[in-house]
Amino acid sequence: MKVSRLVRQAQKGNKDALLQLIMADQDAYYRLAYSYMGNEHDAMDAMEDMIVTLYEKIDQLQKGEAFYSWSKTILVNRCKALHRKKEKHLPLEEEQDTEVSTLSDVNPYRSTEDEMDMQTLLSHLNDYQREAIELRYVHDLPYHTIAEMTGAPLGTIKSRISQGIRKLKGIIGGDRYEYDR
Amino acid sequence: MSTIDEKLRMHKQNLNQIKAPEELEDRLRQALHRIPERKGKKNKNKILTWSLSAAAALILLVSTYQYPAFAYYGSKLLNQMELSSLNFAEVAEQGYGQTVNKSKTFEDGTTITVNGVIADDNQFLMYYTIDLPGDETFKVGEFIDYDVLQLKGFLTDSRMVTGSGGLSDDHTQFLGVNKFEKVSPLSRKLTAYFSQRLENGTLEKYPITFKFNANKAMKSMVKEKLDLSVPVDEGAVHYDTITASPTATVIRGHYELDNNDGFPMFPGKTKLLVNGKEVESFGYRAQRIGDRSFEINYDVLPTDQIESIEVVLENFAGYQKMTEPISLAAPSDRSIKVGSEKLWVRSVTKTTNGYDIVIARKQFTILDKQNLAVQAGGKSVPVHSISMSCPWDLGNGNILWEQTYSVQTTDKPEALLLSGFHYIKTYNKSFTIPVGNK
Numbered sequence: 001m002k003v004s005r006l007v008r009q010a011q012k013g014n015k016d017a018l019l020q021l022i023m024a025d026q027d028a029y030y031r032l033a034y035s036y037m038g039n040e041h042d043a044m045d046a047m048e049d050m051i052v053t054l055y056e057k058i059d060q061l062q063k064g065e066a067f068y069s070w071s072k073t074i075l076v077n078r079c080k081a082l083h084r085k086k087e088k089h090l091p092l093e094e095e096q097d098t099e100v101s102t103l104s105d106v107n108p109y110r111s112t113e114d115e116m117d118m119q120t121l122l123s124h125l126n127d128y129q130r131e132a133i134e135l136r137y138v139h140d141l142p143y144h145t146i147a148e149m150t151g152a153p154l155g156t157i158k159s160r161i162s163q164g165i166r167k168l169k170g171i172i173g174g175d176r177y178e179y180d181r
Numbered sequence: 182m183s184t185i186d187e188k189l190r191m192h193k194q195n196l197n198q199i200k201a202p203e204e205l206e207d208r209l210r211q212a213l214h215r216i217p218e219r220k221g222k223k224n225k226n227k228i229l230t231w232s233l234s235a236a237a238a239l240i241l242l243v244s245t246y247q248y249p250a251f252a253y254y255g256s257k258l259l260n261q262m263e264l265s266s267l268n269f270a271e272v273a274e275q276g277y278g279q280t281v282n283k284s285k286t287f288e289d290g291t292t293i294t295v296n297g298v299i300a301d302d303n304q305f306l307m308y309y310t311i312d313l314p315g316d317e318t319f320k321v322g323e324f325i326d327y328d329v330l331q332l333k334g335f336l337t338d339s340r341m342v343t344g345s346g347g348l349s350d351d352h353t354q355f356l357g358v359n360k361f362e363k364v365s366p367l368s369r370k371l372t373a374y375f376s377q378r379l380e381n382g383t384l385e386k387y388p389i390t391f392k393f394n395a396n397k398a399m400k401s402m403v404k405e406k407l408d409l410s411v412p413v414d415e416g417a418v419h420y421d422t423i424t425a426s427p428t429a430t431v432i433r434g435h436y437e438l439d440n441n442d443g444f445p446m447f448p449g450k451t452k453l454l455v456n457g458k459e460v461e462s463f464g465y466r467a468q469r470i471g472d473r474s475f476e477i478n479y480d481v482l483p484t485d486q487i488e489s490i491e492v493v494l495e496n497f498a499g500y501q502k503m504t505e506p507i508s509l510a511a512p513s514d515r516s517i518k519v520g521s522e523k524l525w526v527r528s529v530t531k532t533t534n535g536y537d538i539v540i541a542r543k544q545f546t547i548l549d550k551q552n553l554a555v556q557a558g559g560k561s562v563p564v565h566s567i568s569m570s571c572p573w574d575l576g577n578g579n580i581l582w583e584q585t586y587s588v589q590t591t592d593k594p595e596a597l598l599l600s601g602f603h604y605i606k607t608y609n610k611s612f613t614i615p616v617g618n619k
Contacts, residue, residue, distance in 0.1 A: 015213045023206055030201035040202060047205065048212040055213060062470070066442040118192045137189040138196055140569040144444065148469055153342070154448060155464035168185045 004064030011058050018055055021067060022047075032072060032139055036079035049078040069145045076149045124171055129164030132157050186572050186580065193569070261463060261480050264428055265345045265358045269296035269308035277399070277427065278306070283391040290314025293327070293375050295391055300398040301426035305332065305339060305364045307373060311355040318352040326378040332361045334368030334393065343464075366395035399427045402485045407432070409492065409612050414500040415440040420451075420492055423614065430460060430479040432492065435472055440500060444469045446547060446603040449497030453479050456488050490614040499606025500549075506556055506596035509538060522546045522604050526597075527573075527583060535565070535590045538597070541573050541583035547603040558592030565589050 009017035022029060029050075033043035053074050061070055122130050128150075135146045147154045259267070259275060272278060278299035286292045292312045299306040311327050313319065332339040339362040346357030364371060375387040403425035411418045416438035423432050432453065436445060448467065453460045460479045467475035501520035508517075509529050516523035525541040538555070542548065553564045568585040575581065588594060 013218055019206070019209055019213060022209060026201040026205060027199070030205065031196055031199050034199055035196060044202070044205065044208055048208055051209045051212050052216055055216060063442045118188055118195075121188065122192075133189070138193045142446070144448075144467070144469060153464055153466045155466075156343070165185060168188075 003067055007058070007061065007064035007067050010055070011061070015055065018051065018058065022051060022054075022071070025068065028139070029072070029075060032075055033079055035134055035138065036076065037082065042082060046075065046079045046082055049082065050075040053078065069141075069148070072141070073145070073149045121168060121171060125164045125167060128152075129160045129167070132160040133164045136161055186574060190571055193571070197569070258427065258481050258483065258485065260483075261429060264299075264306065264481070265360075266347075268356055272299070272308070273297060278308075279394055279397040281391045283389060285387060285389050287387060291377075293387060293389060295373060295389055298371075298393070299428055300364060300393070300395070301428055302398075302401045302404065302424050303363060303426040303429045303431045304342065305361040306428055307332070307359050307361065309357050309359070309373075309375075311357070313353060316353075319348050319355055320352075327355070327375060328377075329357075329359055329373050329375045331374040332364065332371055333374070334364060334371040336365035337368045337371065339364055342466075364393070366398065368393055368395070401426045402482060403430075403487060403490070403616065405490075405614060405616065407434075407492070407614060409434075411494050411608070411610050411612075413438075413494075413497050413608065414606065415445075415498065418445075418494060418497060420612075423453075423490065423492075425482045425487075428481060429463075430482055431476050432479070433474065433476045435474040436467075437473075438498075441498075441603070442469075443473050445498035447496075447498045447545060447605050448475070449605065449608075450495040451477055452491075452493040452495050453477075454489075454491040454493065455482050456484070456486075457491075458483070487616050490616055491611060492614065493611045494608045496605050496607045496609075499604050499608075500601055501604060502601040503599045506598050508596050509555065509594050510596075512539075519599075519602070520604075521606075522602065525581065525583075529594060531593075532587070535588050536594050538586045538588070538594060539583055540586060540597070541581040542602075543604075544580070544582055545603075545605045548599060549601045549603065552598075552600050553586070554598040555586075555588050555590070555594035556596040556598055557588065557590045557594040560590075560592075561598060562588050562590045562594070 003021065006017045006021050010021065029047060030043060033046045033050075034040070037043045037046055050071065054071055057074070061067060122133075125133065131150060132146055135141045135149065136143070141149070143154055143157055147157045150157065152160075259272065259277065264272060264277075269278070269280070273280060278297050280297045281295045282297070284292050284294035291314060294310045294312070296308040296310060298308070307329070309329065329344075330341045332341075342360045342362060344357060344359035346355055348355055369392065370390055371393045372388050372390040375389060377385045377387065379385055401424055403423060405423050407420045407423055409420040411420070416436070418434065418436060420432055420434040422434075423430070430453065432451065436443060438445060444467070448465050450462075453462070460482065463478045463480060465475065465477050467473070501522065503519065507519065507524065507526070509526055512526045512528045514525060514527060516525050522543065524546070527539040527541055528537075530537045530539075536555075536557075540548075550564075550567065553567075554561045555564065556562075564586045566587045568587075570582040570584045573581040573583045586597075
């Protein structure tokens with residue numbers, strides 16, 4: 001599949017070309033959305049938002065090859081926007097509910113012991129560190145793409161990752177970590 | 182060895198089991214269907230050009246308006262570490278910045294005070310304190326849920342770049358220093374948007390407006406055009422300017438690269454030497470879209486008596502073209518030399534649809550996926566899919582990254598056809614900048 005060719009078609013207004021581009025990497029997009037939103041319903045909403053934004057803004061994309069990192073950045077932004085919206089509109093109880101369901105989802109991959117373990121472990125990190133580590137190690141995105149996605153300078157991303165990893169190592173090793181800076 | 186790497190790998194494997202739901206395609210198709218077809222671009226472009234030229238005119242106006250010179254150099258220049266760890270009274274004593282002392286007390290009794298600011302050609306530092314009501318104290322190690330991320334004023338909309346802070350000895354006060362993008366010298370008033378994450382999750386905004394006097398901005402010690410163009414494998418790195426102000430030293434430039442979307446795979450390392458001594462680097466920012474500009478932030482120069490400035494491109498993204506195929510005949514854990522780097526062809530395994538080839542590499546050796554193929558049965562077969570990379574821990578402190586390359590062919594792949602790879606290349610190109618002695 002030639003990405004640049006499809007991007008050019010999508011830029012001319014061809015909706016199918018855009019859909020084809022997304023479907024070719026659908027699992028990666030979905031995983032990214034899922035890891036931000038924590039459930040299928042919201043992940044799908046985020047992806048819908050994303051494709052609408054992509055269609056409206058694809059004119060601004062200059063190089064076709066950059067489509068995937070560009071569109072994933074937009075997906076992450078949509079996820080964050082949805083979160084913000086929820087924070088504003090949902091009463092407290094409901095928000096806690098979604099959080100619990102993230103952890104105790106009936107899906108098999110969530111119920112394995114290892115995964116629970118990992119969730120607990122990751123909960124020791126601050127949101128920024130956790131996000132950077134997941135984007136780097138789980139979604140395999142390069143630092144500069146993560147920097148783009150999160151709007152933080154590259155150096156900040158690197159230090160969030162290294163500090164996060166250091167913290168996790170401290171916890172696993174049983175070291176004291178509470179006031180680790 | 183390092184169990185955290187293993188845990189992250191497991192975490193990834195778990196996440197990888199998530200597959201997009203069947204109905205995804207329909208949902209996306211419907212979402213697209215609901216929005217109107219895009220209209221021709223012509224009109225839009227015209228409007229865009231207009232607003233762009235208006236913006237250009239404004240930028241011109243601003244850039245011709247220089248900061249009025251207010252120079253004060255004490256016997257000693259404070260470095261970045263000192264600037265961000267001292268409180269405002271202490272930096273003001275050394276002749277830095279302008280006092281603000283504007284506070285606001287919020288409903289819950291918390292008082293935020295902007296103590297003072299330092300403006301110069303590179304950035305804007307804001308010193309502030311947060312006092313909790315009554316006897317309340319900040320808990321050590323707890324996240325401070327106050328933030329100030331934005332600064333606005335006439336022709337100014339500056340984002341926070343970094344921030345730091347600490348608690349007073351009795352833990353009743355938080356002292357913070359935030360670094361913002363530089364502000365316009367035409368701003369007479371600035372508004373800092375403080376915010377607090379409340380317990381119910383909402384974000385409360387507390388704007389504080391204060392007077393700003395551009396005449397008290399601090400003058401730069403060095404402000405030179407560099408116009409250096411350094412040829413690299415994929416084009417050129419341009420160093421455009423160097424600005425050494427009392428709070429930072431910044432080299433600004435841009436990339437002109439004909440590969441990887443015009444943006445380097447790795448930012449590399451640029452060293453700055455002043456009077457023969459290296460100045461510590463504090464970070465790098467770049468724009469991946471638009472003008473592909475970058476800036477590298479260094480510490481404050483140790484002196485204003487500058488005899489020589491040297492810029493060294495130590496390493497940077499390199500691209501090694503490959504002309505010879507890489508044999509897949511004998512997979513093993515031994516490395517194969519490719520140019521100045523190494524690859525490990527670990528296994529070639531038959532699958533139901535074809536073959537899976539596992540290749541490991543160092544973290545910063547990145548194979549070019551364009552035209553990636555294998556030679557099988559005398560034909561060239563393109564690589565069908567590439568897995569995400571997993572760490573391969575050698576157990577001796579070295580971690581390699583392996584990926585599985587799947588090809589759909591009934592013939593056993595004989596060789597990998599690779600057009601090239603990205604890596605961090607040592608350039609060590611050095612340039613001396615002439616400086617007028619002051």
